[in-house]
Amino acid sequence: xxxxxxxxxxxxxxxxxxxxxxxxxxxxxxxxxxxxxxxxxxxxxxxxxxxxxxxxxxxxxxxxxxxxxxxxxxxxxxxxxxxxxxxxxxxxxxxxxxxxxxxxxxxxxxxxxxxxxxxxxxxxxxxxxxxxxxxxxxxxxxxxxxxxxxxxxxxxxxxxxxxxxxxxxxxxxxxxxxxxxxxxxxxxxxxxxxxxxxxxxxxxxxxxxxxxxxxxxxxxxxxxxxxxxxxxxxxxxxxxxxxxxxxxxxxxxxxxxxxxxxxxxxxxxxxxxxxxxxxxxxxxxxxxxxxxxxxxxxxxxxxxxxxxxxxxxxxxxxxxxxxxxxxxxxxxxxxxxxxxxxxxxxxxxxxxxxxxxxxxxxxxxxxxxxxxxxxxxxxxxxxxxxxxxxxxxxxxxxxxxxxxxxxxxxxxxxxxxxxxxxxxxxxxxxxxxxxxxxxxxxxxxxxxxxxxxxxxxxxxxxxxxxxxxxxxxxxxxxxxxxxxxxxxxxxxxxxxxxxxxxxxxxxxxxxxxxxxxxxxxxxxxxxxxxxxxxxxxx
Ligand code: XMP
Numbered sequence: 235x236x237x238x239x240x241x242x243x244x245x246x247x248x249x250x251x252x253x254x255x256x257x258x259x260x261x262x263x264x265x266x267x268x269x270x271x272x273x274x275x276x277x278x279x280x281x282x283x284x285x286x287x288x289x290x291x292x293x294x295x296x297x298x299x300x301x302x303x304x305x306x307x308x309x310x311x312x313x314x315x316x317x318x319x320x321x322x323x324x325x326x327x328x329x330x331x332x333x334x335x336x337x338x339x340x341x342x343x344x345x346x347x348x349x350x351x352x353x354x355x356x357x358x359x360x361x362x363x364x365x366x367x368x369x370x371x372x373x374x375x376x377x378x379x380x381x382x383x384x385x386x387x388x389x390x391x392x393x394x395x396x397x398x399x400x401x402x403x404x405x406x407x408x409x410x411x412x413x414x415x416x417x418x419x420x421x422x423x424x425x426x427x428x429x430x431x432x433x434x435x436x437x438x439x440x441x442x443x444x445x446x447x448x449x450x451x452x453x454x455x456x457x458x459x460x461x462x463x464x465x466x467x468x469x470x471x472x473x474x475x476x477x478x479x480x481x482x483x484x485x486x487x488x489x490x491x492x493x494x495x496x497x498x499x500x501x502x503x504x505x506x507x508x509x510x511x512x513x514x515x516x517x518x519x520x521x522x523x524x525x526x527x528x529x530x531x532x533x534x535x536x537x538x539x540x541x542x543x544x545x546x547x548x549x550x551x552x553x554x555x556x557x558x559x560x561x562x563x564x565x566x567x568x569x570x571x572x573x574x575x576x577x578x579x580x581x582x583x584x585x586x587x588x589x590x591x592x593x594x595x596x597x598x599x600x601x602x603x604x605x606x607x608x609x610x611x612x613x614x615x616x617x618x619x620x621x622x623x624x625x626x627x628x629x630x631x632x633x634x635x636x637x638x639x640x641x642x643x644x645x646x647x648x649x650x651x652x653x654x655x656x657x658x659x660x661x662x663x664x665x666x667x668x669x670x671x672x673x674x675x676x677x678x679x680x681x682x683x684x685x686x687x688x689x690x691x692x693x694x695x696x697x698x699x700x701x702x703x704x705x706x707x708x709x710x711x712x713x714x715x716x717x718x719x720x721x722x723x724x725x726x727x728x729x730x731x732x733x734x735x736x737x738x739x740x741x742x743x744x745x746x747x748x749x750x751x752x753x754x755x756x757x758x759x760x761x762x763x764x765x766x767x768x769x770x771x772x
Contacts (some may be wrong), residue, residue: 250401258446260284261301262289265309265319265337266415269425272589273335274309274426275626280437281448284572285624286590293324303331303444306338307424312387313337313344314352321345331416331443339419340387343410345415356386357404360428363714365400369411371397371418371438372431381408381422389421416443452636455487455629459621463492467579473565473616474581476501476527477651478515480621481583483643484634488621489581490525491637497581497645498526500564502557505533506653508670518640529570531643532560540655540663545772549663553652571658580616584623585630585725594742647693648727661700667715670753671698677746682721685739692724696762697771705755707748717747721767730764 251377260277264270264286266447277284287296304325311318316710321341325332332465345352349762361383365372389407392398398418401410406745408421418439424432440446446569474486478497489497499519503512512529519525539552622630650656654671655663674696684693695716719740744757760767 247285252551258282258449259299260303260305260440260446261299262286262305262307263289263298265311265341266290266309267308267310267336268721269423270307270480271626272425272588273305275628276433276436277305277440278450278626278629279433280440280446281450281469281622282440282446283450289319293322293328294758296325297328299524301330302446303440305439306341308333308336308384311337312352313350314338318507326415326417331418331437331439332356333384333418333420333443335420335425336385336423339410339421340385340389342419343389343391343407343648344391344397346396348389348396348410349391349408350387350389353386353388353404353704355404357383357388357402358385359383361402361404361422361714363400363402363408363422363699365409367397367399369399369409370442371395371409371411371420371435373438375434375749376744379425379431379512381432383428385421385424389419389491407619419445432571452629452632455625455633456491456636459488460492463619463621466617467493467496470578471568472579472581472619473568475561476514476515476519478507478511478643478646479583479649480627480634480639480644481585481630482581482648483515483518483639484630485581485583485619485639486525487622487637487639488633489619492524495526500567500568501527501529502556502560503531503533504536504553504653505531505665506536506553506663508649508654508679509672512741514642518643522640523638530560530564534557535560536655537663537665542662544661546656546659549772550652553655557651562650577618577726578617581619581621583630584618584620584625585627588623589623589626611670613753645689647688647691647722649759650770656770657697658697659697659771667698667700670715670751671696671717674698674747674754676721676771677750678743681743681746683740685736687733687735687739690723691733692722692730693769694719694721694725696720699771704757708756712755715753716756716758717751717754718758718760718771719743719768720760720771722764724764724769725766725770730761730762730769732761735759 243637258283262270263285270286272607274284281516328674339349345386363379363382365377365383388405392410393409396410396412398407399411402408405421410419414598422429424435472489474489474497475480477484501515503638516527516529520527535555536556539556540549543549543552572676631644654668656669658671678694682688697720699716701716702713703716705714722730740759746756747757
């Protein structure tokens, strides 16, 4: 896409053997394209397990996995750039089908003797594809279709032995195949929604070319994980810190499904949760799912630690440290109750995207510094059980639904570990301010849900600055709090846009807050995107 070579992450850090490795697997080699993760997700959407590995992973590592097929992703490099990621020809000798997408196709064509040239103009965005010879890959699909392109280098000639299948206005050769050697290439991106036949093309490659069976599903993940968890922990006792978020909830339920009462969950209620959230967690896990659960009401302890703390990082640190202290105390009590035998295993809701992004793969828990609440230090003497380590977020939700987790928990928006404390901004998180914020937040959540917008938003919440303003209510002067409404759309929290909530909804929210909450006399809307703002205010 640009002329630069892709940066190379350290191989040994990026190789991950996920906790669940089903028998059939597609390896996606990552050449640094912005859609690489998406390719792996789309393959899984077709019911086939796939793993994203760095492009420079040793050939033996790929062979060891015995993949049914290999996909080479797109990437920012030009095949002519110095240091451009090369193709290991050995890949083509493994006897499994290979398909290159965008840079992946250019690499195949260039290496195998076709003609790739640097073009003056690139081809970015929607393009019209004209199919001249559908081959295997495009069979039974329209002759003319839309596709999504994002490249500058262009393929002008297919390599010897290959057929050119299609072209677009800027790409004389937009798809190639050598069905005999089972090597395929497409210049456009089948993984993005703007390529309407993309999923069909991927399915064609996976089923007809690679011969995969679509067996990867929420039900099969549950079955496989239950087996693996049993294998890992045997008769051992397991402890799980439950936060009420979807990841820890699904991880806990999976482990409970596998080993029942050998699991004890610890829910630390730091008093910084949203309204009724603590009760809901206890009710769901203890009453509905009968999971052994220790719920610790630690509100006073946390509020004590927050006294006089106003600086955002200091708040996070105070909460993080206290969380660990409470959790360790509870773990020690549990060990005492079980006759001195410590819980040997600790459940962590690590996801595949955390694994990919952090470069970890050694089994150590990686917790981003500002995501450290609810996370535990790695010097705790536990062996980790990470049943979600191979799963993307949407798969975690599907597994949650499969296990019967209530919709409210399955679709819960992300909520920061330090909770409402980092939304009471510019001052101390006192009980009084937290309570005002909690009530305002409750009204916001109710109205957003009523409007059917909860799932569409990445997050919706309130912020309570340490500011009071003058107002007039019932002929009286008031001096009350300002509530900030923050609602954003996002895919991954790296960037975010402020949500265009309907005016009528905003009006209802504002008037409910002011009418129902004595302490509040003004409501404002945050219209900052990220960047330049962050999602949270602290
Ligand atoms: P920012 O504010 O950095 O937030 O744009 C990005 C995402 O991370 C969440 N967040 C946190 N999560 N502990 C957490 O567990 C934290 O300290 C923390 N700070 C921010 C935030 O809610 C958003 O989804």
